[in-house]
Amino acid sequence: MANSAHLNYVLRLADDAVIQGQRLSEWCGHGPILEEDIALTNLALDCIGQARALYALAAERAGAGQTEDDFAYFRDEEAFRNHLMVELPKGDFGFTLMRQFLFGAFNWLRMEHLSGQTQDPELAAIATKAVKELRYHVEHARDWVVRLGDGTEESHRRVAESLAALWPYTGELFAPDSIDEWALQAGIGPDLNALHSRWTAIVEAALTEATLDLPSSTGWMQSGGKAGRHSEHLGYLLAEMQSLARKHPGVTW
Amino acid sequence: MNMNERFEAYIASDAKIEPKDWMPDAYRKTLIRQISQHAHSEVVGMLPEGNWVTRAPSLLRKSILLAKVQDEAGHGLYLYSACETLGVSRDDLIADLHSGKAKYSSIFNYPATSWADMGTVGWLVDGAAIMNQVPLCKTSYGPYARAMVRVCKEESFHQRQGFQILLALCNGTEAQKAMAQESLNRWWWPALMMFGPRDEDSQHTEESMRWRIKRFTNDELRQKFVDMTVPQAELLGLTIPDPDLKWNEERGHYDFGEIDWNEFHHVIRGNGPCNRERLEARRKAHEEGAWVRDAASAYAKKHARTDASSTHAA
Numbered sequence: 001m002a003n004s005a006h007l008n009y010v011l012r013l014a015d016d017a018v019i020q021g022q023r024l025s026e027w028c029g030h031g032p033i034l035e036e037d038i039a040l041t042n043l044a045l046d047c048i049g050q051a052r053a054l055y056a057l058a059a060e061r062a063g064a065g066q067t068e069d070d071f072a073y074f075r076d077e078e079a080f081r082n083h084l085m086v087e088l089p090k091g092d093f094g095f096t097l098m099r100q101f102l103f104g105a106f107n108w109l110r111m112e113h114l115s116g117q118t119q120d121p122e123l124a125a126i127a128t129k130a131v132k133e134l135r136y137h138v139e140h141a142r143d144w145v146v147r148l149g150d151g152t153e154e155s156h157r158r159v160a161e162s163l164a165a166l167w168p169y170t171g172e173l174f175a176p177d178s179i180d181e182w183a184l185q186a187g188i189g190p191d192l193n194a195l196h197s198r199w200t201a202i203v204e205a206a207l208t209e210a211t212l213d214l215p216s217s218t219g220w221m222q223s224g225g226k227a228g229r230h231s232e233h234l235g236y237l238l239a240e241m242q243s244l245a246r247k248h249p250g251v252t253w
Numbered sequence: 254m255n256m257n258e259r260f261e262a263y264i265a266s267d268a269k270i271e272p273k274d275w276m277p278d279a280y281r282k283t284l285i286r287q288i289s290q291h292a293h294s295e296v297v298g299m300l301p302e303g304n305w306v307t308r309a310p311s312l313l314r315k316s317i318l319l320a321k322v323q324d325e326a327g328h329g330l331y332l333y334s335a336c337e338t339l340g341v342s343r344d345d346l347i348a349d350l351h352s353g354k355a356k357y358s359s360i361f362n363y364p365a366t367s368w369a370d371m372g373t374v375g376w377l378v379d380g381a382a383i384m385n386q387v388p389l390c391k392t393s394y395g396p397y398a399r400a401m402v403r404v405c406k407e408e409s410f411h412q413r414q415g416f417q418i419l420l421a422l423c424n425g426t427e428a429q430k431a432m433a434q435e436s437l438n439r440w441w442w443p444a445l446m447m448f449g450p451r452d453e454d455s456q457h458t459e460e461s462m463r464w465r466i467k468r469f470t471n472d473e474l475r476q477k478f479v480d481m482t483v484p485q486a487e488l489l490g491l492t493i494p495d496p497d498l499k500w501n502e503e504r505g506h507y508d509f510g511e512i513d514w515n516e517f518h519h520v521i522r523g524n525g526p527c528n529r530e531r532l533e534a535r536r537k538a539h540e541e542g543a544w545v546r547d548a549a550s551a552y553a554k555k556h557a558r559t560d561a562s563s564t565h566a567a
Contacts, residue, residue, distance in 0.1 A: 018312070025315070028303030028322050030534070032542020034296065034330050041323040044306075045316060052312045069311045093545050150555070151548025158544065244368055245310040251425050253311045253368075253418075 005182040007061055008081065009189065010123065011071065012179065012226060013114075014054035015082035016107065018072050019234070021047030022241055024100075026090050036093070039140060043100070046133040053126045073245035077234050084225035085169035087234040094148050094155065095162040101141035102166055105202045106173045106195070108134040113190035120188050142206045149210025160212055171221025174199070179226070264465055269395040272338040280464055283457065284394050285339050286355075287466065289346045292332035293357035295325045296350075297531050301365035301374065310368060317414050318371060324407045331403065335396040351536050353523070358382075362525030363443050369422055369429075369436035375415015377437075377444035377482065383408045384478045385448065388468035416485065423489045430490070437486070438494045445509075446517045448475035479507050 024044035031037040055068035085103050090096050111134055114120075114127035148159040174196040176184070183189025204214050224230065245253075254262070256275055263270075270276055299322050306322065309315035333343045349355035360378050365371070386408065389401040422433040449455060449471040461467035469477075479498075486493050497510035519525070 021315075022307060025303075025306045025319060028306050028319075029296075029299035030303070030538040030541075032538070032545035034326055034333070036542075036545075037299065037326040038323055038330070041319055041326065045319045045323065048312055048316050048319065052316070055312070072312055073310075093542065147552040148545070148548050151552045152544070154544050155548030155551075240307050244308050248310070248426065248428060251429060253314050253421055253425075 005179050006120075006186070006188075007058060008179050009183045010054055010058045010061070012081040013110075014051050014058060014071065015080045016086055016103075017047045017054060018051035019080070019082045019086045019237065020103070021045075021051060022237055023086065023088075023090050024096070027096065032093050040096075043137055043140070046130075046137065050126070050130045050133070053129070057122055057126065069245065073242045074249070077230050077238060078228040080225075080230065080234065080238070081228060082225050082234075083169070083172050084222055084231055085166060085172070087225070087231055087237060088166075088169070089233055091162060091165075092158060094144075094159040095165070097141050097144040097148070098159055098162040099166055100137060101145045101206065102170055102203065103173070104134060104138045104141050105199055106170075108138050109195050109198055109202075110190055113195070114188070117188050119186055123188065138202075145206055145212075146210045149207070149212045156211065159210070163207070163212055164215060167215040168220060168222045171217075172223040172225060175221070175223060177226055261463075264393050264463075267465070268393075269398065270393055271395045279460070280466075281339055283461060283464070283466060284397065285336055285341055287461075288332055288336040288339075288397055289341075289349070290356050290358075292329050292336060292346065293350045293355055294361065295329035295332065297357045297361045297535060299325050300531055300534055301361060301527075302371065304365055305368060305371050308368070309371075314371075314418070321375070321411050321414065324411070328404045328407070331400040332397075335394075335400045338396045347539065351532065351539060353532065356521070358447065359517075359520045359525060360443050360447050361531055362520050362528045363439070364527050366439075367432050367436055369419065369432040370440070372415050372418030372422060372433065373436040373440045375411050375413075376419055376485070377415075377440050378447065379408050379411040379415060380482065381444050381447040381478055383412060384474050384481075391465075391468060393465040416489075419489055419491075423491065433489070434491055437491050441494050442512060442516075443520075445475060445479070445512055446520075448472070448478065450514075450517070476506055479509050483507055 021044045024040050024047060027037070027040040028044075029037060031040055051072065052068050055071045058071060059066040059068055083103070085099060088099070091099075108131065111127045111130045115124055115131050117124055145159065148155040150156070174192045176192045180189055180192055184191055200214075200217075207214050257277055260275065260277060260280075270280075302318060302322050302325075306315060306318050309318050333346060336346060337343060346355065350357065360381075365374065383405060386401055386405050390398055390405055392398045392401065419433050422429040452458060452470045452472045455471055458467065458470055462470070483493065483498065495510045497508065499508055501508045520528070523529075
């Protein structure tokens with residue numbers, strides 16, 4: 001059985017994945033072009049797949065007979081440990097893609113590290129598969145950030161507003177708490193400071209190409225998701241996601 | 254022999270027509286109507302399912318449903334592309350959908366109100382679609398026939414996943430089984446309507462059969478569908494909501510009750526429970542996406558210029 005920091009570390013990764021997948025699914029059939037309906041559904045599918053693998057690992061390690069669905073469907077807001085950024089409402093297409101880029105680049109670097117560590121080989125195996133998917137997510141999102149930033153006046157304005165709205169949620173990605181510190185000490189998790197520099201380089205290059213300014217990193221940053229203190233939005237997301245499963249607890253679907 | 258006679262003889266020999274071949278205007282028009290209607294159906298069909306992706310009761314079901322919706326968007330894409338080979342643009346086809354000029358499958362004008370509907374839609378709606386579509390793999394227009402081969406493969410996976418959803422419900426609790434029966438009660442008749450009007454009332458059948466666009470009549474396909482579906486319903490332990498349904502030894506087929514043709518015509522004319530909201534959802538997605546499409550073309554134009562000038566300089 002894993003210690004609780006280790007278990008929470010895995011659950012946190014799974015929660016990020018499931019909430020992203022849920023937000024991306026909201027685009028189903030409502031994308032700006034058919035190609036993006038395919039792409040966004042594909043991203044959602046990858047995220048849900050990653051969440052399933054991670055929850056299954058957590059379930060096995062928790063050793064209390066839970067399943068992947070128990071974690072996704074039968075926990076309340078405060079038990080979720082996802083970053084605040086992923087639970088924000090989907091916004092317009094530019095907001096979704098800007099988030100996908102900012103969070104995706106972080107997640108990609110994080111998974112890349114996890115795929116290379118040897119202290120938790122099962123997690124490394126899941127991360128190895130996820131890295132390939134996330135690399136595509138970042139490329140796809142980056143292309144759109146550049147196109148929208150350097151597209152029309154309207155697209156530039158919109159995507160600049162999305163960037164400004166999302167920026168205060170980037171701080172939480174790199175602010176280590178006790179679980180991140182445990183993971184680093186255990187040789188599992190990445191050094192978030194080092195990750196931050198690599199992330200900033202990726203983001204800065206894309207924003208420059210998109211003719212957007214890199215926001216200041218000294219402003220106030222929102223945090224709380226990793227500690228289970230969420231925005232008001234998560235409750236609605238979970239209410240929708242969990243409603244049917246909770247109406248029929250214990251059944252097989 | 255004139256062009257028309259040559260064309261008819263060519264078709265009668267079961268040869269495929271390709272985009273650059275000469276074809277009568279009416280053949281081209283029929284194909285554009287049929288293929289675009291099919292493409293629109295795929296795209297509109299994503300809406301009732303998308304409506305349940307966010308509420309799917311397990312992560313596995315959510316994944317399967319997402320994969321299915323993704324396939325449908327893909328089908329829309331190949332079919333629009335097949336249609337473009339006939340000399341129309343995707344933008345024009347979509348404009349016709351949004352103006353109400355082009356049709357899409359009426360089945361999507363019924364609401365998907367319960368999770369069991371994700372099962373029933375897969376089982377009956379995709380099942381009926383397969384019945385209509387398998388013969389199209391041999392249709393006379395090459396690009397359409399080839400697109401349909403892939404579409405049909407994926408549709409058969411869709412039908413199976415639908416049946417499995419229902420099987421799980423029917424093997425589940427009383428409440429789950431009741432959910433499945435309630436869903437079948439709502440979808441049975443609309444599914445039978447998917448085969449179109451009776452043969453004697455079908456304005457397109459005769460010509461489409463001669464041109465080998467269609468290979469079976471509406472009534473033949475409907476009968477085949479009923480014959481295939483009844484034993485499957487028995488396996489699930491569900492009751493088909495038709496008191497007139499019974500095996501006819503002499504015909505070797507099931508007899509079944511009369512479709513409510515009044516409802517059929519009303520839904521086609523736009524009076525179904527969801528006609529308005531489906532079209533509005535599509536129009537809204539398109540309008541709200543306009544700035545994104547504009548940005549993409551503006552970007553492409555700017556950079557095509559840069560690339561061209563840099564190539565020139567090199």
